[in-house]
Amino acid sequence: MNGPGCQTPQPVVRLHEVSLRYGRTPALREITLDIPSGCMVGFIGPDGVGKSSLFSLVAGARAIQSGRIEVMGGDMADEGFRSSVLPRVAYMPQGLGKNLYATLSVFENVEFFGRLFGQGPQERNRRIGELLRATGLAPFSDRPAGKLSGGMRQKLGLCCALIHDPDLLILDEPTTGVDPLSRRQFWELVGGIRSNRPGMSLLIATAYMEEAARFDWLVAMNEGRVLATGTPHELLERTGSDTLERAFIGLLPSDRRAGHRPVEAGHRTLGDEAEVAIEARDLTRRFGDFTAVDHVSFSIRRGEIFGFLGSNGSGKTTTMKMLTGLLPASQGQAWLFGRPVDPHDLDTRHRVGYMTQTFSLYDELTVRQNLVLHARLYGIPENRVSGRVTEMAERFDLIHVIDTLPDALPLGELQKLSLAAAMIHGPETLILDEPTSGVDPVERDAFWRIMIGLARRDNVTIFISTHFMNEAERCDRISLMHAGRVLVSDTPAAIMKQRNVGSLEEAFISHLEEAVAQESPEAFPKTPQPPEARPPESEPSMAGRRAFLDLRRLLSYSWRESIELRRDPVRLTMAALGSIILMLVLGYGINMDVENIAFAWLDNDRTTLSRDYTHSLAGSHYFDERPPISDHAELNQRMRSGDISLAIEIPPGFARDAARGRPVEIGAWIDGSMPMRAETVRGYVQGIHQHWLSTRIQRESGAATGLFDIETRYRYNPELESLPAMVPAVIPMLLLLIPAILTALSVVREKELGSIVNLYVTPVTRLEFLLGKQIPYIVLALLSYLLLTALAVFLFRVRITGSFLALSLAATLYVIVATAMGMLVSTFMRSQTAALFTTAILTLVPTIQFSGLVDPVSSLGGVSRIIGEIFPATHFLIIARGTFSKGLGLNDLQGYFIPLLIAIPVLIGFGTVLLRKQER
């Protein structure tokens, strides 16, 4: 597929002494390289030599540490230039669909990128239509990206990259983990696009040498350095090799080359007499009305290497999961070592090693720690653990990375680690799901030598799935799977012979095409139609648009975030229903009135006067009289156990002394363990005591009425009901906590899942990104405000006596502040757990303690006072109480709007500064 020859008057990318290190590990060492424009440039080399690092630097996703990178004539270190050149670059990171959004449909994913590049609806829809038709994704345009097979995901990724007609397209291992048929279609598609846009430059990293052989120009890399550059032909000539794979090995330094020799498979055929290790009969698995695995049967003998081939999504992984007991079969049965698969059978698990398709060991443990954990969980005796770990690390050549975290390792090393972990306990059977996907040829061969050794020498049964045909040829027998069914099952030689073709790949594709043609001819068009050539005037529509704040880009993030929110009904229901429940529980539950205080007497006098005194207290509804106390020991004991909170002691001779005018003292003991309650009790007791005294005075002086009255009026809530007092306080609390928690995870989540890369490599600015993501949550919070207010007014019958307009205006400002607080936390946190905890701490404590919910802010002291004064909930609480209970309006409360108005730009500003536009 040699495209139009390379035009090299002006290189598209120039690297000058570019170095990069992750911590102490160097990834790139002083690379100086000019990449010709208008070419399809391939980057080849083993895993971890720095291909991906180089790409992320060129795409602007990662900040340059040292050296100089020019892309299309400008310096990538310059932020201004970067934002002007990014609309002309498209970057597809490594990993299946890492920059896609799983809950968005195929169409919506492409649409999001279209919006991000500022395309109007008409232009956008036309482009999306063309791209989806061309890639054969059109029939699946409504399917969520998370439910696509690997090959389809890569095609979708390509659509997203091509939506804005980039001049430079960077694809990092686009076909890794993709089956041969899809891979072939993918390259036909790329070829078609190139013929329509001859000026476009492509940088592609690949692990498939037969793909690289068809590129225009190659860069061979090793250990962070460029080994050689040139056309494939030149490289072959220089090394005197006949295949690129050999040529590459020839380019390697001699010490690495030394270990390499061709793999000898040494096929063997096992007769019926050999013991059956794995058997499946009519194994079927349905998800809803979708049948993932459809009556699959096979039997694998002990010591056999059995290959499982098939397009992405054909049911290989599901079958393997059923064999391991991870998934129950809907129908049919499977046996391991003659015993039916039983998820509770722990003994069988000791005899099986399983390796999943995606890396699923612990990111937070080093290579050694992961291996040690596995060894221990498999019950290897403690004194043998360390020896076994070293043995596996040596066998898989992991010694040099033994104390490294998996995050810092390339895919190939990760795969070796997974395999080492699966084999640490010396299992009799290995079930390996695409173990070599993403591993370079040298390592793959090393890998296979180990497996063949295991099978031949140790009689280990190996059940393996792969996309590599040369690997399939090494298996004793293979099965071809498609759409949940086994198409053919035999030895590789017999399959080729039966189809009368020279290679297994051709046989495979011929089987697949036959199967596809039978079911849905349009699902996989035989030859994808490249998008129509477009007139040049529709060239990058965004190139000139470099506004500080572009509304369309901003709204594209809002649009996407709101779709994700809408697709998560659980979150929506919880936000709405939860608010109602909390309002009910808290509204009724928080009661500042201290009532029903348990108290008891220690009456040492027992006269009419002492009884008169006791009556004054017992009659009050604040107090709840308990059986009297007989002595001090009992008093102490009952106070300690919390049985009573107040004890009153009347001294002996109380009436006699009082009558004689001698000073008498009544003792009152209050439980001080809850100071607020104690203080209130003290006030009550003093009040009642004084009242008793005035009654005495008045009786002595013979007056008919009391000395005076105190008319106490509880303003704003005369009945002292709990709900009218608490509802205006609960609303600010809920409107802060729930929106803040929701937004707190929104950015950090993209960091954890990888889609943050779209912020790095597209022209969207940090402010647009943050505001765009914030808007849907503001809308959601406003809806929840309306719901809460309606609930308060119509269900709880709490009237808004003041201005509803003032309340709503304040609520709008307030929820903007609340969501901005969450966003701010989200910008500098690394993990969702940390973001969640931080937001909870930063919002819960100040809201409950410092915002005036319990104690007015004016009576707080020290740090709490300062926190209280600047905390937004404080001000909204005053506005809410003012408008709900005190009949106030905008004029009376304007002073409390100002702190909210200040908080918004401050919080958003901080968020923008703290968010990174490039990975460091």
Added chain:
Amino acid sequence: MRAAHNVFYLGGKEFRSLIRDPMLLAIILIAFTVMVYAAAAGTPETLNNAPIAVVDQDRSQLSQRIVSAFYPPYFIPTETTDPAEADRGMDAGRYTFSLHIPPGFQRDILAGRSPAVQLNVDATRMSQAFTGSGYIQAIVTGQVNEFVAGRREASAPPVELALRALFNPELNTSWFAAMMQVIDQITLLSIILTGAALLREREHGTVEHLLVMPVTPFEIMASKVWSMGVVVLAAGTFSLTVVVQGLLSVPVEGSIMLFVFGATLHLFATTSLGIFLGTFSRSMPQFGLLLILVILPLQILSGGVTPRESMPGFIQVLMLAAPNTHFVMLGQAILFRGAGIAVVWPQIISLALIGSVLFATSLARFRKTLATMT
């Protein structure tokens, strides 16, 4: 034996994960030191700086006596003669109380005409409103009684009331606030850590990996419960001994060991609750929401913010099912009242019971939902 072995090693893995997240460790440290200190240092004495406006329209000897009886630090008095001014101040939230002494108050008292003073209380400021109004009534009555006793010959019985607060003689609220803060952080952190640890495995696909190994769901769950429990227990004990006892010099009456034992049972319950919430959520954002829904009632209605006996009956009963309620009771009893096991055994039994029920329910749910996690 094998199970204990697995639970131990899997728990060790959780520690390693935690150490890899320095930001999270920093926040945990802040939560148990700075937040506890700030809450304690800043919480006012219950009646502290209560703003009161006294409208003195009498301008007599008695009324001036009353005015001068309100002084800091309990009250911030403002004297005025204009009732409208006081009303505006209350509307704007400047005053919590306003006391109106009508013209001719002293004259009417001495004439035995029983005049009335009016006390306006801002009922939206619940805590000050109730504590303060009792005080104000007592102060005014006291002043009037003394005044009348001096003027008239009528001798009231010279009965004094000697008020003493047990366990916290100065009614120092910072003690209470510091302790409640420790208890709240223990609850919050334990739920978040375990729930998030489960969701993390789920989002990263590592649960699936564990399940092909000879490891049971019980072991996975128990490993998270013990490891996260230990982290929180260590942080809580540190906070209690170093920050609360040391920095804030709060005297702890009872046995810290007994409290730590109670906290262990509490953590058994809350970490199980964390797993329980984790099984209900498919993603971290869902877990975050659930967390807020659960933690708010737990913290506010446990008896740590307002007294339990003042809550409506059904809430009191409902909250008996929450581990927090019992833990707050136990904490108050041990730390303040110096109660021993003879007093707190009902709370200990309740915590153990709630913990076991939560653990068993969570384990059942965890087993059931495992199929959907892979």
